[in-house]
Amino acid sequence: MTEMDVNLIVNGERCRARVEPRKTLADLLREDLGLTGTHLGCEHGVCGSCTVLLDGLAVRSCLMFGVQADGSEVTSVEGLAGDPESLSLVQRAFQETHGLQCGFCTPGFVISVTAFLEDVPDPTDEQIRDGLSGNLCRCTGYQGIVHAVRLAARLRREERAETSG
């Protein structure tokens, strides 16, 4: 099968891959670019582990072919934190509130929550649960994750208030 060139920006860096059209964006990120932070749970759009930002919007990277991302900007979980000492505020919130146990689903949750808070900066608990419904976690029972989103929303508002004040 003919392979095709894909040029895209991943986590701020220009990247190129040569892939079969049937290869999903998730597999392109993991296998061709070595970015294994994006996890694959179900590979058919149910679990949300593979969620990435595509041109700023959260999408399931298992429901897109890599060739479709040509010319796009992708942010995977690796792009959220520069290094282990400087986690993003959503990641910090997950860490502080025990928003994870085994951690398999966490990259998807962290990306989804990052996008969710852009849309809904001051969410109610109902909005939080609605916003989390596209990601599955088999360990936590979600309580810690809900706490993490609450904390992240607060941290985010405080940070914005500081920078604007």
Add this chain to the structure above:
Amino acid sequence: MKAAAFDYHVPESVDAAVALLAELGDEAKVLAGGQSLVPVMAMRLGRPEHIVDVNRIEALAGATRSNGTLRVGALTRHRALETDVLIRDSVPLLARAAPHIGHFQIRNRGTVGGSLAHADSAAELPAVAVALDAEIEVRSTRGSRRIRAADFFVSIFMTALEPDELVTAVHLPVWGRGCGFAVAEFARRHGDFALAGAACGVQVDGGRIVRAAVGLIGMGSVPVRARLAEQTLTGADAHEVDLASIGRDAVAALDPPSDTHGSAAYRRHLGAQMTARALGRALAEAQGQERNPGQSQAQAEAGGTA
């Protein structure tokens, strides 16, 4: 869970896309948002030889309004149904249906044309299209035609689309003043396909219902329009509607599927409840709007969250 190999085509115009469909026929599948097609391919339930990706055809996205009709381009994402002010104000039922479609990550990719062409009777947009008497605009190299929603949905996952035809837009009527719209669904988990649901619109004038639209979700092999319920509602006093009875009548003659998620009788029960619930909300909104015609619910909601 990997799709079988296929040839990938990325036309940049509708003309180029329909030329490809004419050439490739049955062997080609149109890829829009991919939120249904890609899982089907991953599970090898479908293995098209050719994929015609329409995501680069900018002319297919976006909405315009003229002469009391809203035209929503096929590539308009579900997210835009919630965020686009023109769509929200012109056909509020689309905006009310959108939050029920999958999850926000799905709505960022999923498209209006894709949902209609996929024709899942448990999905929201086919029911909205049927309820509002929408017309689906399709193109091929043979020309363009419009298909009434009632004729478009033929059977489960089957439409009146020919293999060489591409859905280019859906045309929906813009209702006048004193309107209310609501969607109610029952699903096991939020974002799952509904076991049963209803998409409703009513228009009230001088305390009387002058127009009613009731589309049922998940109640048969195609989205169902509850014409009997609409007839009972039309002309009735908006304050004296027996919602429970209309809900029961709406589903009485239907034969929804029975499976592990619920029996046909249970689905009928849910369908009646969801119809009553959606109608109740739509009526409340219509009556409120009749009192305060300046403010639509969409505007009120936008004001509340701004």
